[in-house]
Amino acid sequence: MFEHLTTILSRNPIFQSRGRKPQRPIKYQLGAFLIRYGTLGSDTRRTALQLSIGHGTVFLYCRRVTRAIRELRDQYIGFPSEQDQQHTIDTIHNAIGFPRCVGSGDGSLIRFDEKPLVDGTQFMGRKQFFGVSYDFFTTDATVDHRTRITSYEIGWPAAVTDSRIFKQSDFWKHRVEYLRDGHYILVDKGVS
Structure with a gap:
């Protein structure tokens, strides 16, 4: 690699x-x-x-x-085509029984060794270390059935909740365009 x-x-x-x-x-x-x-x-x-x-x-x-x-x-990350979505839907449905599911998402933190000099307190997360959030949702960070990233949102201070990041993402703002025909993604309960 x-x-x-x-x-x-x-x-x-x-x-x-x-x-x-x-x-x-x-x-x-x-x-x-x-x-x-x-x-x-x-x-x-x-x-x-x-x-x-x-x-x-x-x-x-x-x-x-x-x-x-x-x-x-843009070469490697993008929301899947209709054909790829259908393949993901079929794979997820066959594996775990969720119909019309086009992927999943969750958030994570990139940890810093020290407090940032500018606005440092904003980077203190709930787990009591400094860092920056990145979330894997469908166009600002999601994954398909092969865990290939289909979207992401990155750079938020660790103090910002997954839910707030998700609601500011391109995916959430344009969810009607990304999720059609009753399609959905599975996300951690903290971002609903």
């Missing part, structure tokens, strides 16, 4: 050097991103020490990788 993601990201011009000094290979930049965000929190100092690079370089690599991944969104 790492090699595959490296190949996909290599097409983005953000990884092309514009000056005389060449950039480090994409594998190295993606590795820094994964080390930083793949461990508890988002400590750049630890990543910088592990890779023997500057603290600011960690931010630079993570910013590049994040931007490149975000630009891939």
Whole structure:
């Protein structure tokens, strides 16, 4: 998967050097991103020490990788077509007996190591740690029968409830367009 993601990201011009000094290979930049965000929190100092690079370089690599991944969104994430929805409906109905269900959704938190400097108290969640919420609902974060993301909403402070995030999502605002013919998604009771 790492090699595959490296190949996909290599097409983005953000990884092309514009000056005389060449950039480090994409594998190295993606590795820094994964080390930083793949461990508890988002400590750049630890990543910088592990890779023997500057603290600011960690931010630079993570910013590049994040931007490149975000630009891939429309290629890989989207609400399923009518045919794909029917396949999801059939699979879910056969597996667990819910008719007309086109997916499921839930929220989660990305944990921070320390309190953010700006509006830090907003990022304190009910579980008493700082973080940012992301929710998996149908167009701002849902999954189909193969757990493939079909939509998401990300970036809300941890203090914001799943229910509020869901009601501000593109999916909720346009639910009549996404869910037709009695179709629905299963969500955690906290977001209803």
